[in-house]
Amino acid sequence: MQDGSSGLLNAFRQGSPEAFEAAFETLFRQHQRAVYGWILRIVRNPATAEDLTVETFWRIYRARGHFEPSRGFEGWARRIATRAALDWLRTARPETELPAETPAPAAADPAVSAEIRRKIAEAFQQLAPKLRIAATLAVIEDLPHKDVAEALGISVAAVKLRVFRALRLLRRDLQQQGITP
DSSP states (O other), rough: OOOOOOHHHHHHHHOOOHHHHHHHHHHHHHHHHHHHHHHHHHHOHHHHHHHHHHHHHHHHHTOOOOGOGGGHOOOOOHHHHHHHHHHHHHHHHOOOOOOOOOOOTTTOOOHHHHHHHHHHHHHHHSHHHHHHHHHHIISSSOHHHHHHHHHHHHHHHHHHHHHHHHHHHHHHHHHHHOOOO
């Protein structure tokens, strides 16, 4: 996501109704793809990501009074997108499971490795949404902790703590199921 010009951002924040609408439409066109990609990383479901992208821009539209042009649009939009995705994760159970990237031994039984992947995905889905999203972004998507912290509106230390807790809970759950991570 790239921030627009300061004139565009000022028109979005406090322009006349016509200028605001034009600025919003331009910002939507410039950032729609990036917001969708960000949300898709979190929810891992294309249809849901499309719906949440629309929800994110609706929230952006309604919250323009809180926008600070000097801070840029990208980070603000990412935080709103993250909150929309978190809200969805808290209230809905995704129908598609996260793909578990578990390397299988060369001579492994495909049914066994599929079962292990399923159990890992189920254990991941049992995590609290705030832990799951931090672990998804930091571990699965391999984003820097700084980027995850900015998107979640928390400190880097809090991101590290959430990821640590998520991995500890996953490890404990898998060990109880007889899987050694």
